[in-house]
Amino acid sequence: MLGIGKVRLATNLLLSPMSGYCDLAFRLTIRPLGGLGLACTDLVNPRGLLEQTRKSMRIVETEAGDRPLCIQLYGHEPNKMADAALWCQEHKNVGLLDINMGCPAQKVCRRGGGAALLNNIPLAIRIAERVVEAVDIPVTVKMRLGWDDNEIVASELARQLEEVGVAGIMVHGRTAEQKLSGTVRLDEIGRVVEAVSSIPVIGNGDICLPMDAKKMIEHTGCAGVMIGRGALRDPWIFRDTQAFLTTGKAPTLPTNTERVELMNQHFEHLIRIQGERLGCLTMRQRARWLLKKIDHPPEFRERVRFVSSAAEYYELVDEYLR
Numbered sequence: 001m002l003g004i005g006k007v008r009l010a011t012n013l014l015l016s017p018m019s020g021y022c023d024l025a026f027r028l029t030i031r032p033l034g035g036l037g038l039a040c041t042d043l044v045n046p047r048g049l050l051e052q053t054r055k056s057m058r059i060v061e062t063e064a065g066d067r068p069l070c071i072q073l074y075g076h077e078p079n080k081m082a083d084a085a086l087w088c089q090e091h092k093n094v095g096l097l098d099i100n101m102g103c104p105a106q107k108v109c110r111r112g113g114g115a116a117l118l119n120n121i122p123l124a125i126r127i128a129e130r131v132v133e134a135v136d137i138p139v140t141v142k143m144r145l146g147w148d149d150n151e152i153v154a155s156e157l158a159r160q161l162e163e164v165g166v167a168g169i170m171v172h173g174r175t176a177e178q179k180l181s182g183t184v185r186l187d188e189i190g191r192v193v194e195a196v197s198s199i200p201v202i203g204n205g206d207i208c209l210p211m212d213a214k215k216m217i218e219h220t221g222c223a224g225v226m227i228g229r230g231a232l233r234d235p236w237i238f239r240d241t242q243a244f245l246t247t248g249k250a251p252t253l254p255t256n257t258e259r260v261e262l263m264n265q266h267f268e269h270l271i272r273i274q275g276e277r278l279g280c281l282t283m284r285q286r287a288r289w290l291l292k293k294i295d296h297p298p299e300f301r302e303r304v305r306f307v308s309s310a311a312e313y314y315e316l317v318d319e320y321l322r
């Protein structure tokens with residue numbers, strides 16, 4: 001069992017935060033499939049949280065069945081980050097908080113947050129220290145290896161973060177400059193594992209199949225893995241990976257019909273939470289990923305891409321199932 005600070009997780013398999021994807025509806029859809037130890041919200045800005053903007057409130061929307069949950073904050077102002085962390089603890093009753101030190105997007109790095117903190121270790125440490133002081137729940141940091149190949153800082157940063165009380169490190173084995181290109185560097189994730197003394201390091205990047213998780217754990221000695229895009233394509237990846245890690249065998253793959261039924265469940269959560277209009281827009285984007293594992297004629301994909309009402313969606317699916 002994986003422990004992050006005082007929080008015990010049922011498995012060592014975590015869902016990566018993915019801005020625009022890992023909302024409440026997605027988390028509620030995949031949790032019942034099993035295997036998932038912890039889910040995280042998409043990155044959220046402390047100012048938005050403290051001002052309770054509609055966008056930020058939507059990102060941190062949660063309900064009783066959505067546990068255990070971590071909220072991911074990004075920013076560059078230690079006091080704002082600490083205030084927002086406390087707000088999350090008091091108003092959202094989440095189990096953990098994460099600080100983003102890996103997002104390479106210009107909108108996030110421009111003011112010095114996200115992956116820009118990899119270029120400013122003193123500020124990164126000050127932020128972590130303030131957030132850890134502000135809350136009682138465990139605080140983790142999700143980082144990349146460094147800004148670019150000239151400056152691989154993850155091990156040193158992880159070591160210093162542990163000293164100020166951070167309870168776990170998630171490390172995506174790429175540099176910020178790489179974004180999602182190239183492949184993850186397992187050796188570098190292994191160096192981060194060696195750099196800390198007692199907190200868990202969770203490896204991340206390119207896990208598409210259960211054996212990828214096994215390889216990452218064996219190669220790096222990481223305590224668990226975080227899965228992002230693999231879960232958008234195949235929400236059963238947590239169940240299958242857990243089975244594979246414990247028994248050496250993965251369960252039989254879901255059938256096309258089971259996958260379409262899961263897509264329907266996701267659609268129902270979206271409509272309930274976001275309303276019909278926005279739910280349909282979100283479904284267009286989710287279906288693009290889910291259909292990657294479903295055999296289907298190209299017209300089906302094209303029509304789902306433009307779906308604009310619940311009736312139209314169900315008609316399409318009925319036609320497909322027939």
Ligand SMILES: Cc1cc2nc3c(=O)[nH]c(=O)nc-3n(C[C@H](O)[C@H](O)[C@H](O)COP(=O)(O)O)c2cc1C
Nearest residue numbers: 016017018019042043142172205206207227228229
């Ligand atoms: C569409 C998208 C949005 C992302 N948003 C976030 C985010 O909000 N916070 C974060 O820490 N990482 C974010 N990431 C990075 C992922 O969490 C993860 O580190 C990366 O996708 C590598 O893992 P994977 O190969 O399993 O997808 C995002 C990635 C994608 C593809």
